[in-house]
Amino acid sequence: MALVVAGCSSPDDDKSDSSGFESITIEHEFGSTTIDSEPKVVVTMLGSWTDALVALDVPIKAEYVTEGYSGENNKFEWTPAHESEVIPYLGAESISVPQLAAIEPDIILAGYLGSEDEYKRLRQVAPVIPVMQKDAVMDSWQDVTLTAGKIFGKQDQAQSLVDDAEQQLTDFKTAHPNAQGKTFSFGQLNAEGQIGLIADENDPTTKLMTSMGFVLDPKIKEVAEGQSRVLVSAERTDLLDSDLLVLWPLGGDPAAFDALPGWANRTAVKSGATVFVNNNNASALSNPTVLSVPFALDLIAPAAEKIPA
The missing domain is CATH 3.40.50.1980 (Nitrogenase molybdenum iron protein domain)
Incomplete structure (x- = not known):
């Protein structure tokens, strides 16, 4: 399982902001996205990103959820209660750019967008992370969790979460x-x-x-x-x-x-x-x-x- 995140700072080319955040670049299906400062206002458009952030105790400003397929009252029962604005939608093409811009996000954790045109449309508002793996429609939950840990400076916690879930899978096989x-x-x-x-x-x-x-x-x-x-x-x-x-x-x-x-x-x-x-x-x-x-x-x-x- 390859983590598709690369750090961009070096002793000779220090791109850290005043908070100590080191600029990172995330490779993805449409190229790459560079994050130069720690995101404070976060928008998610996929459950795996939402759950990773909730598990890492990273605040989410707004989460777009698929109407009718996102749990009762648009909340999945396995996701702990958390504060965020829940916005039902029917795919990336249904997202209003002005509505999204009004949230003033620092980053949009999107996943599948359908086309590069949609990626470019949303990128007008803030840096966007679409599907990271080439030739795929969805990233693994492991890669999403570990990438979230990298972005928000919680790598050890993210690795622990992945290790725990994978251990439960191993235990399942032993038990059955x-x-x-x-x-x-x-x-x-x-x-x-x-x-x-x-x-x-x-x-x-x-x-x-x-x-x-x-x-x-x-x-x-x-x-x-x-x-x-x-x-x-x-x-x-x-x-x-x-x-x-x-x-x-x-x-x-x-x-x-x-x-x-x-x-x-x-x-x-x-x-x-x-x-x-x-x-x-x-x-x-x-x-x-x-x-x-x-x-x-x-x-x-x-x-x-x-x-x-």
């Missing part, structure tokens, strides 16, 4: 030996009865499940033919014959899966190794954070315990 090497599928059921399946080893959900010891069901990767996700008809429940199923009924009712042909005969359904998520908590798996990892482990554990040897 029957789950190790077993297949999983993550599926969304839409209103038309179609099932959307994750088919990418690099998807954040896949990476988190892999860190628990599971493997993405190869049948899904085969059908996807290189796509990161694949949409299949309700009749293809044979693709959900994994050892563990994580299921997201977009209509909100897990009973909707019962109507799918052959559902009762699926391996995980028969063993009870199924997990149902909803709009309020699915982000714990789809956008893992340093604070949501323990929540995700608690979510998966009861199903993992039912996987036969």
Whole structure:
């Protein structure tokens, strides 16, 4: 895991401000962003950044959250209470630059922005950190946490947070030996009865499940033919014959899966190794954070315990 932050100061080229802050440059998908002074007014646009800052006790002035998918009342249950202005939005393109500028941010911790044009639009207001990893749509929760520690001078605390969460992942594997090497599928059921399946080893959900010891069901990767996700008809429940199923009924009712042909005969359904998520908590798996990892482990554990040897 590479941390994509580089210090820019040296004894011969001291770029420290009066508070002792050393200028740093963060490389990212659209180039790099240099931070010359310690950010005091912070805006976040992604849960992993928000959780990292909350865990590091860094104040957040405002946080943009995805309407309808950010927990009850736009607060995730794994994120401790904290003071900030919560602004629901529907993606970077919906952000009003004047509204953002009125916050007078020193830094915008954004994550996925969709395009370089959006990055440049927001950069008019303050330095922006989009996705740091090249050719990715999301940075790992480890890199986000460690980068936050670097920006705000809390490297040791950030490393400790990452180490603790990774230890919990290791403990999970030890506590659930029957789950190790077993297949999983993550599926969304839409209103038309179609099932959307994750088919990418690099998807954040896949990476988190892999860190628990599971493997993405190869049948899904085969059908996807290189796509990161694949949409299949309700009749293809044979693709959900994994050892563990994580299921997201977009209509909100897990009973909707019962109507799918052959559902009762699926391996995980028969063993009870199924997990149902909803709009309020699915982000714990789809956008893992340093604070949501323990929540995700608690979510998966009861199903993992039912996987036969």
